[in-house]
Amino acid sequence: xxxxxxxxxxxxxxxxxxxxxxxxxxxxxxxxxxxxxxxxxxxxxxxxxxxxxxxxxxxxxxxxxxxxxxxxxxxxxxxxxxxxxxxxxxxxxxxxxxxxxxxxxxxxxxxxxxxxxxxxxxxxxxxxxxxxxxxxxxxxxxxxxxxxxxxxxxxxxxxxxxxxxxxxxxxxxxxxxxxxxxxxxxxxxxxxxxxxxxxxxxxxxxxxxxxxxxxxxxxxxxxxxxxxxxxxxxxxxxxxxxxxxxxxxxxxxxxxxxxxxxxxxxxx
Amino acid sequence: xxxxxxxxxxxxxxxxxxxxxxxxxxxxxxxxxxxxxxxxxxxxxxxxxxxxxxxxxxxxxxxxxxxxxxxxxxxxxxxxxxxxxxxxxxxxxxxxxxxxxxxxxxxxxxxxxxxxxxxxxxxxxxxxxxxxxxxxxxxxxxxxxxxxxxxxxxxxxxxxxxxxxxxxxxxxxxxxxxxxxxxxxxxxxxxxxxxxxxxxxxxxxxxxxxxxxxxxxxxxxxxxxxxxxxxxxxxxxxxxxxxxxxxxxxxxxxxxxxxxxxxxxxxx
Numbered sequence: 001x002x003x004x005x006x007x008x009x010x011x012x013x014x015x016x017x018x019x020x021x022x023x024x025x026x027x028x029x030x031x032x033x034x035x036x037x038x039x040x041x042x043x044x045x046x047x048x049x050x051x052x053x054x055x056x057x058x059x060x061x062x063x064x065x066x067x068x069x070x071x072x073x074x075x076x077x078x079x080x081x082x083x084x085x086x087x088x089x090x091x092x093x094x095x096x097x098x099x100x101x102x103x104x105x106x107x108x109x110x111x112x113x114x115x116x117x118x119x120x121x122x123x124x125x126x127x128x129x130x131x132x133x134x135x136x137x138x139x140x141x142x143x144x145x146x147x148x149x150x151x152x153x154x155x156x157x158x159x160x161x162x163x164x165x166x167x168x169x170x171x172x173x174x175x176x177x178x179x180x181x182x183x184x185x186x187x188x189x190x191x192x193x194x195x196x197x198x199x200x201x202x203x204x205x206x207x208x209x210x211x212x213x214x215x216x217x218x219x220x221x222x223x224x225x226x227x228x229x230x231x232x233x234x235x236x237x238x239x240x241x242x243x244x245x246x247x248x249x250x251x252x253x254x255x256x257x258x259x260x261x262x263x264x265x266x267x268x
Numbered sequence: 269x270x271x272x273x274x275x276x277x278x279x280x281x282x283x284x285x286x287x288x289x290x291x292x293x294x295x296x297x298x299x300x301x302x303x304x305x306x307x308x309x310x311x312x313x314x315x316x317x318x319x320x321x322x323x324x325x326x327x328x329x330x331x332x333x334x335x336x337x338x339x340x341x342x343x344x345x346x347x348x349x350x351x352x353x354x355x356x357x358x359x360x361x362x363x364x365x366x367x368x369x370x371x372x373x374x375x376x377x378x379x380x381x382x383x384x385x386x387x388x389x390x391x392x393x394x395x396x397x398x399x400x401x402x403x404x405x406x407x408x409x410x411x412x413x414x415x416x417x418x419x420x421x422x423x424x425x426x427x428x429x430x431x432x433x434x435x436x437x438x439x440x441x442x443x444x445x446x447x448x449x450x451x452x453x454x455x456x457x458x459x460x461x462x463x464x465x466x467x468x469x470x471x472x473x474x475x476x477x478x479x480x481x482x483x484x485x486x487x488x489x490x491x492x493x494x495x496x497x498x499x500x501x502x503x504x505x506x507x508x509x510x511x512x513x514x515x516x517x518x519x520x521x522x523x524x525x526x527x528x529x530x531x532x533x534x535x536x
Binding site for chain 1: 271273280283284285286287288289291292293294295296299301326327354356358360365366367368369379381383399400401403405406407408413414415416417418419420421423424427439447448
């Protein structure tokens with residue numbers, strides 16, 4: 001396995017980062033998880049557009065042309081003969097001295113790692129996370145940044161409670177998203193998804209489904225979940241039925257027509 | 269300059285971390301900033317106790333004895349002949365595969381880096397951060413974790429607005445702390461500090477001052493700030509007068525008796 005690191009392909013087992021990298025010391029960076037299917041790296045422009053938007057929010061000047069990043073992604077898939085799986089692209093602000101303030105001149109780190117194998121499929125049993133909340137009052141809720149510990153805490157709570165994943169509530173008690181995917185519900189026959197203002201990450205596949213199926217952004221209260229006739233979770237790697245929440249089956253519990261349409265959008 | 273990395277001293281310029289380290293990919297780790305003064309590493313037991321408490325919240329099993337960590341800290345100061353400055357101790361969950369879930373067996377990373385020179389002194393001009401909020405609903409508000417981007421955003425806002433630092437409000441609008449220090453105020457003759465439940469990091473020096481001077485934990489509204497006769501910020505590296513907020517001088521604007529007492533507690 002080879003990863004792309006700052007302009008060169010190196011064996012994954014030998015890939016090393018400067019110990020003063022701000023990605024490590026402060027979570028000061030961004031990432032994208034990008035699907036590879038049929039040997040094709042999917043939705044590169046949408047992923048790079050989100051990366052760029054995140055970099056603007058962090059004032060992180062990316063020194064690479066979009067075409068360079070796209071070539072690095074394609075190259076990582078090709079060098080590893082990756083036909084199905086994912087690429088994780090990580091960008092950090094690069095090395096820096098101690099403290100929050102970045103150095104005057106930054107040399108960002110770029111890492112692209114391949115991951116083969118299909119992502120988990122089948123219905124998700126979720127819980128509503130009780131230990132932590134998603135902070136919709138922070139700009140970080142709208143970008144895919146390295147500071148991911150809240151999602152990690154929620155995922156861990158789910159596993160401890162015998163589930164697969166957790167839904168995160170925001171600080172006002174509205175449902176924001178799952179730990180690594182967006183939520184869609186069919187409520188009274190209409191496809192809805194939590195708004196970005198409520199703490200939903202602006203997912204690349206979420207946007208594609210909203211555009212293709214005309215889903216509406218609507219705040220979701222935890223009580224709304226039991227009224228849904230269908231529910232599913234989406235991220236770059238696929239679409240999964242949300243089968244149960246806090247141990248209670250949700251909706252019809254099996255893939256419905258909205259799920260099938262969303263899965264078809266993902267597969268494009 | 270030499271850093272301590274996983275059991276050995278290595279030249280800082282050559283210190284490297286595995287590119288799959290979860291500290292880098294997910295901010296999955298903890299840190300401590302520890303003062304060195306007069307050649308002495310200060311408050312080691314308190315820092316290691318907080319590290320341990322944070323590790324428990326993250327389910328991060330630390331494979332080192334407290335005495336080993338203390339020796340590594342003392343050793344890093346000694347090897348670098350550090351008489352005044354700081355040590356930054358960073359612990360991560362170590363390398364792992366893609367995704368939030370940690371591997372079955374983790375090999376945590378331990379890095380201790382020395383930083384010489386006195387920390388900034390003199391009065392702090394602060395603003396109240398408007399771009400982000402501290403999430404007091406997350407357990408992360410109570411630990412010193414690597415996912416530090418909200419504090420970084422607030423600090424950047426302060427610099428852009430011509431100030432030195434920012435005070436963060438929590439999601440309910442109460443004052444939680446500054447970007448890398450705790451807040452103390454003298455209100456109606458009484459020394460008060462925001463409670464941990466409001467999102468104040470349980471600072472090591474904060475705890476020492478609360479214990480020594482009998483400061484009271486009390487929720488602080490932004491309006492309360494203008495009523496303070498004295499205000500100061502504390503962290504492991506020292507105590508500084510808070511001289512102005514949003515451009516308005518605060519209190520008497522010069523070191524008062526409470527500040528002097530707090531500075532003496534720090535100097536112990």
